[in-house]
Amino acid sequence: MELAEYQTIRVAACDINGQMRGKRVPGSYAEKLDEGAVRMPLSALNLDITGADIENSPLVFETGDADGVLRPTGRCPVPLPWLEVAQPLLPMVMHLDNGTPFDGDPRHALAAVLERYATRGWQVQAATELEFTLVDDSGDALAPVRNPQTGRRSSAPGILSMNHMDAFDGFLSALYDGCATMGIPAQTITSEAGIGQFEVTLHHQDAMRAADDTWLFKALVRGLARRQGMAATFMAKPFDDDAGNGMHMHFSVLDADGRNVFDDGGPGGTATLHAAVAGCLSAMTATTLIFAPHANSYARLVPGQHAPTKICWAYENRTAALRIPGGPPAARRIEHRVAGGDINPYLMFAAVLGAAITGVDDNLAPPAPITGNAYEADLPQLAPSWAEAIDLFETDPAVTRIFSPGMIRNLVMTKRQEMQLMQGVPLAEQWKTYLGTV
Structure with a gap:
């Protein structure tokens, strides 16, 4: 599946409650995803079940709500057959700017085990x-x-x-x-x-x-x-x-x-x-x-x-x-x-x-x-x-x-x-x- 051929694609990581958190981005981003083209607040993976920020979270108040870098997990793009307009999903995982895995990402927790x-x-x-x-x-x-x-x-x-x-x-x-x-x-x-x-x-x-x-x-x-x-x-x-x-x-x-x-x-x-x-x-x-x-x-x-x-x-x-x-x-x-x-x-x-x-x-x-x-x-x-x-x-x-x-x-x-x-x-x-x- 050539992502660049699509008008838009989706990139998403798994938050602490198992929900997808990410963005809809132009298909032209596909070539830049390995380079960390998509950034997102680290706190986005630590929202409550309603999608609200966690009060007094260190991810917000100690880091200034810093961004992390979404990088592909290595899985191929996934079609989403329930959508009216084709928008493939590329599963992502969160890292810090220096390349360290973000320990608030549930997928990294499993990788460590x-x-x-x-x-x-x-x-x-x-x-x-x-x-x-x-x-x-x-x-x-x-x-x-x-x-x-x-x-x-x-x-x-x-x-x-x-x-x-x-x-x-x-x-x-x-x-x-x-x-x-x-x-x-x-x-x-x-x-x-x-x-x-x-x-x-x-x-x-x-x-x-x-x-x-x-x-x-x-x-x-x-x-x-x-x-x-x-x-x-x-x-x-x-x-x-x-x-x-x-x-x-x-x-x-x-x-x-x-x-x-x-x-x-x-x-x-x-x-x-x-x-x-x-x-x-x-x-x-x-x-x-x-x-x-x-x-x-x-x-x-x-x-x-x-x-x-x-x-x-x-x-x-x-x-x-x-x-x-x-x-x-x-x-x-x-x-x-x-x-x-x-x-x-x-x-x-x-x-x-x-x-x-x-x-x-x-x-x-x-x-x-x-x-x-x-x-x-x-x-x-x-x-x-x-x-x-x-x-x-x-x-x-x-x-x-x-x-x-x-x-x-x-x-x-x-x-x-x-x-x-x-x-x-x-x-x-x-x-x-x-x-x-x-």
């Missing part, structure tokens, strides 16, 4: 399963989506229903087409337990590319839904009395010879797998804020409501926070099942993979895997509230093993400002803040 694997000669392979809900936001209250075939509101779950997928075939077919156009490897789509809810599985691949694809996929889903007269949301809990949206992450690790370091030839997995599991478990409470970053997130994290809140692991057990799926030993992997669909993919990947490699570095051993229903077991829990999650993220040593001081400070300041903001918004109105932003 992946470098810890690279020093061992390892490469992380990852995939995501994302749930989203199609809704009608045309009225004063959020409502279930209308069935395109009948015009009536959807009123019942359609778990693995082919009829449900038939009803939304126009949207789902456009979604597959959009993924192909954008280079996002979509695999299966299933109808899920929520009204108007679907889950899409993205293919196992290089972890950074998987995070990039997850970020782009969320924009694609929202954009295509709007184009077809609906709205789509990854809110953790769109409706109080319906299923929430989760995001499961699968990962394995390959050594320099391409061998899976979790594979011991049998169902149990290697000591390295067990150490990675132990690392994930030990940091899970402290990093709850990454898995549940918003006020609405905690409506999903209710014990016994099919969202793992208890810290444990198991083989082939979907009630556990960490699941070791069955299948061929060569594909042995860890499935992290805690996060809501409203996460920032880069921070979520960084939290999970950072905890795992810390477990390997420290040679940690996990407790015994559970059997039976984790929802009914007496086990350690995630942080029970947004406020406690913020406090733990700020103070727990496990977090400092994964994230830079700047990222910790920025996220904590952002979430405290958002918490104060959302305290003044009635529960019935909070969807207006989150519907198109998470």
Whole structure:
């Protein structure tokens, strides 16, 4: 794709809440992007969920709201098939003027974690399963989506229903087409337990590319839904009395010879797998804020409501926070099942993979895997509230093993400002803040 041929193109980086922040620039800029032609305030990646500056942010008051330099991530330009006029997007990442990665950029946070694997000669392979809900936001209250075939509101779950997928075939077919156009490897789509809810599985691949694809996929889903007269949301809990949206992450690790370091030839997995599991478990409470970053997130994290809140692991057990799926030993992997669909993919990947490699570095051993229903077991829990999650993220040593001081400070300041903001918004109105932003 020759960017210079377009009248305008888009350049954007990922902010702390997972939103795209950037500019629409002339196509003629294409030749200058590698040279840092696009500048943007560093603070633009540390805005709150409404797009407002963070009060008393050091990025504003200590630096004079200095600019950073946007540079291409190395990904090819991406078409945006929901737009009326073709405007390719070039994903960018923020640097300081001297070329140093800006530690408030979530993509750099993941890159730093992946470098810890690279020093061992390892490469992380990852995939995501994302749930989203199609809704009608045309009225004063959020409502279930209308069935395109009948015009009536959807009123019942359609778990693995082919009829449900038939009803939304126009949207789902456009979604597959959009993924192909954008280079996002979509695999299966299933109808899920929520009204108007679907889950899409993205293919196992290089972890950074998987995070990039997850970020782009969320924009694609929202954009295509709007184009077809609906709205789509990854809110953790769109409706109080319906299923929430989760995001499961699968990962394995390959050594320099391409061998899976979790594979011991049998169902149990290697000591390295067990150490990675132990690392994930030990940091899970402290990093709850990454898995549940918003006020609405905690409506999903209710014990016994099919969202793992208890810290444990198991083989082939979907009630556990960490699941070791069955299948061929060569594909042995860890499935992290805690996060809501409203996460920032880069921070979520960084939290999970950072905890795992810390477990390997420290040679940690996990407790015994559970059997039976984790929802009914007496086990350690995630942080029970947004406020406690913020406090733990700020103070727990496990977090400092994964994230830079700047990222910790920025996220904590952002979430405290958002918490104060959302305290003044009635529960019935909070969807207006989150519907198109998470």
